[in-house]
Amino acid sequence: MPLYCLQGRYTKASLTTIIENKEDRTAAAAAACESVGGKLVCMYGASGQDYHIMAIADMPSLQSYMALYMKIMQSGAFETLKTINLYTGADVAAAAEMASGASYSPPN
Numbered sequence: 001m002p003l004y005c006l007q008g009r010y011t012k013a014s015l016t017t018i019i020e021n022k023e024d025r026t027a028a029a030a031a032a033c034e035s036v037g038g039k040l041v042c043m044y045g046a047s048g049q050d051y052h053i054m055a056i057a058d059m060p061s062l063q064s065y066m067a068l069y070m071k072i073m074q075s076g077a078f079e080t081l082k083t084i085n086l087y088t089g090a091d092v093a094a095a096a097e098m099a100s101g102a103s104y105s106p107p108n
Helices: 012-020 026-035 062-075 089-101
Strands: 003-010 039-045 053-058 078-086
Touching: 003 012, 003 062, 026 039, 026 053, 026 062, 062 078
Parallel strands: none
Antiparallel strands: 003 053, 003 078, 039 053
């Protein structure tokens, strides 16, 4: 399944609520991933960065990730979200195998 790294910057209101409620958002993130058939691999805070959290999710498809992303954006909890598509060494090897049979004509 495709892996995605989601980086998020909470709104000030969201951060205030998390601090006031002494809330760990990991269970909520895991439930959100599971709601679209995926799995939360891990989630970390990121101090000193442009983003407050980084989460890695294992999703069954791009569409399932997009649905989750849309729901998160729709919530208004984040100012900014950024997605990084992740891949494994096995993905690189499989792509290299496919590339050996691909054709492309560069401009002359």
